[in-house]
Amino acid sequence: MTNSELAVRYSPHRRQEACGVIGVWAPGPQIADLCYLGLFSLQHRGQESAGIAITDGLHIEEVKGMGLMTEAFRERRPTMAGHAAIGHVRYSTQGASAYCNIQPLFAYAKNGFLSLAHNGTITNFDYLRASLEREGGIFRTTSDSEAILNLLAMSNGSGLEEHIVKVLNRVEGAYSLILMTSDRLIGVRDPQGYRPLCVGQIKPGQYVLASESCALDAVKATLIRDINPGEMAIVSHEGLSFRRFSQATRHSSCVFEYIYFARPDSVLDGQSVWGTRFRLGQQLAKEFDQSADIVIPVPDTGITAALGFSQASGLPYLEGLIKNRYVGRSFIMPQQISRESTVEMKLNPVRANLEGQRVVLIDDSIVRGTTSARIVSMVRRAGAKEVRMCVSSPPITQPCYYGIDTSIRRELIAAIKTVPQIKESLGVDSLHYLSKQGLLDQINDPENRRSCLACFD
């Protein structure tokens, strides 16, 4: 026998974080395992909680838990046979988190049950909630996703798809969402396409909707295509169909998916994440105007850009910092040791590679700058003669309102300091951010797809 626990302090709701979502349509006994494997490939998108819901049209099995999937499903894994399943992993950098918020969210409503997995942020949530409460709606979580359930329950429409279109017209913000009913699996991407969502085929009659293409690989599905901004994909016993519900005003996909968030083996909106990251490193090398001896990445986030930088600059790429793979979520730094952070346990220098060298240190971004400062100091203590920091994205000057949690503005070092001041803080010999134009040149494609650069403005 095991023990479950729910512990919540309800407090003013907070923004929906970045997450990973998956939906699988594959009638048979293996539906639970397919959903599990696909979701496991999206684990990097969220480690705070995980959930899976399966339906055979009549019953729903829902298993949820806090933590990594191996923790959340330790005591119980979904096993029911059915035709459809959806899964969700949630990411949060904030302390507070609530069991009741674990997705997929479930509700019985007038047309049967709904199960929802949502990646994004509803920006008019406060307005929607107030108006839904006036109409008699109840909210049992602090998640903005619950507003969508209430909207679907409260509004009317002739047929599910019409109905959803009507509801989405009231929702503002960023969302890639997957909705499961008794006989339908529906993937929706907001009109700006902030967050990714793609669809693939396992075999005829079996489909997968997922945040990233790496989840398709995990279930041996072939990528059909990304869902377009303002489009929905509908999977049922009759197969897969698409439907546009809004004119894409302006494609604004989040550049941080390419810079940091997505897995390098994924292809988003037609672009290889690895390839993009490598090109950003090459571009950074072109913009770099200093001399140096070696290039070393901050593992793991700076590795691919550092390889691009090395290729474009001709400087040799070496491993200068080794990561302790066991320092994870559950590692707790002892209290009695007078040390401020876990950085020194996570990374350890390879002195033989750094001693006497002029080092270019590559990372993908700088948020608060505290970790970077520590790493620079570690590299210096290991004997580096010079440390030049190169960052494969522009300075982040604005928090994100669309789902990547870059917290509040005053924690962003580039929001409160100039580049020379940051250089000073980090203790580097020089500091080089990728230019905004350099980023755009490498990210935007000829077909006029655009990226959201709000956090750099």
Add this chain to the structure above:
Amino acid sequence: MTNSELAVRYSPHRRQEACGVIGVWAPGPQIADLCYLGLFSLQHRGQESAGIAITDGLHIEEVKGMGLMTEAFRERRPTMAGHAAIGHVRYSTQGASAYCNIQPLFAYAKNGFLSLAHNGTITNFDYLRASLEREGGIFRTTSDSEAILNLLAMSNGSGLEEHIVKVLNRVEGAYSLILMTSDRLIGVRDPQGYRPLCVGQIKPGQYVLASESCALDAVKATLIRDINPGEMAIVSHEGLSFRRFSQATRHSSCVFEYIYFARPDSVLDGQSVWGTRFRLGQQLAKEFDQSADIVIPVPDTGITAALGFSQASGLPYLEGLIKNRYVGRSFIMPQQISRESTVEMKLNPVRANLEGQRVVLIDDSIVRGTTSARIVSMVRRAGAKEVRMCVSSPPITQPCYYGIDTSIRRELIAAIKTVPQIKESLGVDSLHYLSKQGLLDQINDPENRRSCLACFD
């Protein structure tokens, strides 16, 4: 770090089981502990799950879990300071049970939050739910109590109390419920008064609502009185007040509270449970027309009635069966042993007291009869010359629709067999049920309070 888990198979909802509820109004840091202790005294009313919610008007802390309170709150106990708290323990004899159903149920609605603890069964739940869903309501649990949350969210009323009255007019069935809002604690008892609910005072300005008076003792509160059928008690910063919302059509409190369910140290509707149980034993002795040597109870349920029987009959009371106190919820009978039940591990005879004796065996009720048959056989193997079974309640011929889970009709031995047939099944020398009139004589009081006898009809 701990792990939480939610695992649900949603399926057609089932009746609300018997439960224990408590509400405490005691502003200060000790509110969590008072609620915990009071609820602990009601643990006998439910061992399937437990939950506590506390509010300081702005925040709500909610901690819930499966199992006994020591299990449900093992990893986390409620601790928040506040002015009010409610708690709930749930009982179920059925296998299925769901994390999402653990009470108190919580919701944000148009007038702020609501937290609900419910003991009883809403008999028109299917109708209410269908009509609420039509109006746009969503149901996220399989519990009938959620209908009350939706009713409160959907209907309108000038002021909370009017509002509740309006809602209760639509609800049919048995309910003792406690509702917590940001500034109010409200206890309500249905117009028939099926399930108990009383109110006590800790000190001026501090009140407790609870299923049984033993919970008042646990927090050193003094019993003020039982809430009347069709009445509500309102506690706020202004103190305690009562309000009648319905004319009591007919008081019909459940006799099984006296026979079996409540703790013997509780006083319900003015009657000592211990005293009632003792009188039922005396009455049973009066109706018993056989000769015998000794009286022995089936522990623990038959002890008090057996003492009454002994007193009235003059036959000596002895312990003939010893209970192994460690055979509880978590004891699992080994599979490889060819034994059909855990009765032999729970009870063991005192051979010295039984050998050669003509034994009167007292129990409070017979449901399926399987356990009784096993006990009788155990008493015979220990050397009893004669076994006469005496039951301190009439034969249960109908399942209960108001909250005590006596399961489906075909499992009730008295629903499908005559008394002589039951005597045969149990293997006793004679079988004596308390007469319905005998029960009424001992339970009903001069003030015309009536009991629900539906399960004996």
Add this chain to the structure above:
Amino acid sequence: MTNSELAVRYSPHRRQEACGVIGVWAPGPQIADLCYLGLFSLQHRGQESAGIAITDGLHIEEVKGMGLMTEAFRERRPTMAGHAAIGHVRYSTQGASAYCNIQPLFAYAKNGFLSLAHNGTITNFDYLRASLEREGGIFRTTSDSEAILNLLAMSNGSGLEEHIVKVLNRVEGAYSLILMTSDRLIGVRDPQGYRPLCVGQIKPGQYVLASESCALDAVKATLIRDINPGEMAIVSHEGLSFRRFSQATRHSSCVFEYIYFARPDSVLDGQSVWGTRFRLGQQLAKEFDQSADIVIPVPDTGITAALGFSQASGLPYLEGLIKNRYVGRSFIMPQQISRESTVEMKLNPVRANLEGQRVVLIDDSIVRGTTSARIVSMVRRAGAKEVRMCVSSPPITQPCYYGIDTSIRRELIAAIKTVPQIKESLGVDSLHYLSKQGLLDQINDPENRRSCLACFD
């Protein structure tokens, strides 16, 4: 996957506590379950830890854990098929306890493996250990039982039984021990017979050794007889045989087995525990010289004696205190409540039975007196007019050196106060201990068996 933990602070060893031991010889697949059930019936003898070891002659499966059996075996239960098994539950009232000390203790030694379950205290342990260490022995636990393993490994003898006899000649103190080798199960009782040990038969060729006869009942075995002081019982594929290894100098069985420790349904050395306890109550009534209205027991320990008291005195027996069955090992009293103990949560008065009454309160013994004082005060608050405390054993003035942990002398109220002073402390109207002669008259039998009364001297 589960997590195991070993956490020890090795510190000067402490006395062996009272425990329950079992050995089963029953070749087949059900050996694990038989041992489990038998041990479960001895759970009252120890709740700190539990362990079972099984052998098929070649392999040994050993499963151990802290806590009640349901906790210790929650994650894993013994399952191996074999011909013999031994089990042990350990009792401790002291805080410190160590994983490595959980019995059965296991060792490979020159003649194959040994597995040992021990109930008792080796009084010359310090001497034995020092001399064994000088000979090269290592001690990996803080348990005195490990000395027996080392003695067996270090000494020589022609044949196992000779060998054991030789070893026992060096051991002083109280012990009932069960030893398992690859082909033998041996039960030994020390020459004074301080602790109980009996043997029963399941069917031809299947035997059980156990601390109490209730464990035989649990596996449907028939009691053959108690092992005599200074005797060993040997079970092998050739059946059961007995061998005397010492002249019983003086039978000195512990009276607390009868007064408190053993289960009432057990028969020890030919005497029913229930019957003895009942007679002690009768004797107490004879010695009681006051008038009163009712007799109430302190549950559960005083129940049987109170029934005897009631029978002999003619005063009616009532339940005046109700025990909350859920307040167990894992109940933790909230910190913020200004209350000194858990007594008020464990027991609650039945006011209707106590109000205005002159009450005789029966308990089996008084150790520190703090709990008794609290109970007396509770009974008075519930309205009792007079409280007269009657104790079915003499004052305990000495700590026990033979296994019942009555702690250190200064904690024993009767060691530091006179009876009038204790009466004062408890706040009773009168206080009556059973006389030592009264105890002896009821316990000793005509065949000259004697009891150890060291703790009353």
Add this chain to the structure above:
Amino acid sequence: MTNSELAVRYSPHRRQEACGVIGVWAPGPQIADLCYLGLFSLQHRGQESAGIAITDGLHIEEVKGMGLMTEAFRERRPTMAGHAAIGHVRYSTQGASAYCNIQPLFAYAKNGFLSLAHNGTITNFDYLRASLEREGGIFRTTSDSEAILNLLAMSNGSGLEEHIVKVLNRVEGAYSLILMTSDRLIGVRDPQGYRPLCVGQIKPGQYVLASESCALDAVKATLIRDINPGEMAIVSHEGLSFRRFSQATRHSSCVFEYIYFARPDSVLDGQSVWGTRFRLGQQLAKEFDQSADIVIPVPDTGITAALGFSQASGLPYLEGLIKNRYVGRSFIMPQQISRESTVEMKLNPVRANLEGQRVVLIDDSIVRGTTSARIVSMVRRAGAKEVRMCVSSPPITQPCYYGIDTSIRRELIAAIKTVPQIKESLGVDSLHYLSKQGLLDQINDPENRRSCLACFD
């Protein structure tokens, strides 16, 4: 409250596995944390179990558990203040494992207590154990390390160091061991120096003994030097001293420490592990006689050698396989999916980098060959035109008797197949092992240090 469990099936003992050991001498309250952090840096040397023992001369605190350190110490972490501590992590590729075997092993013996952490294999264990048992020794684990405890307890010597020397003269095999007594911390390395062991200084009077220098970095200690083969290092309140106990017959350090086992940021016997691995890659490139387009490593084990290969060959280094960092010990592949292994979940190809390329795939070694075959097939499915496998060590043809568990001979692909047959099995276009001479050229140093190459012969 937590639950501990011990579950063992004792069966014929098995070889001591490779492990990580640490000893810290640093009087004060932070001793527990220093030992914890140092041991955490050795987590890659063992994930099966972990343990730490601390002493203040009088008391010992020992905390042990199964699994990773975050699991083993989840419920309890060592905290005692003291002057010395030792720690151990154990590695095993075999299923069976026993709680009682978790190190450090502890015993009280004639000269006080001993606590032992051992990395290595005692090859004459069977002989030692039989002879120790004859002398009266008892074995309570199945670990060969326990023989050392018994030897120390049984033999005599004038002073601890003499004593240890005498004991080690009877022990054959590979061992790096750390021994803690009440006032001494002793590190010993066998006369061949199979397994590494070094010593560093935190500050004057504070020393660390550890398997690898990366553990010194974790506690901010400076490497003093490696302990020489046949030498012991003694730490006490008087400081650090060394003592040779055997003439080093022939230094034979295990090459797999460099090839695979040690962390790349460690320096062993004066050589940087990263540097050695990089040179092996360079040497491999020199021996490679084919043309190709790109070099890709099997992550993480092939990365450093692949960088060396790229540098020496001029072929570009790309990431072609992305590792899912969440597929760890606790990931369990679903049963219903018709897939044979977890390789496809662990690694996913970057199609953009592989499509149409002639790929050199670098790994550090091939054991059974099954994983390699799967990876090759994955690379081909992702579009590679050619796959040439290069291995930075020679074929492993013999299991290891000194502590690295390469299992039994018939599982080693190179023990039963020729290189052309292996090439066939893996499905590669060509297969290149590093030559034995090439390995020796890069590993052995001018000072005549030699390596153990037994597994390649």
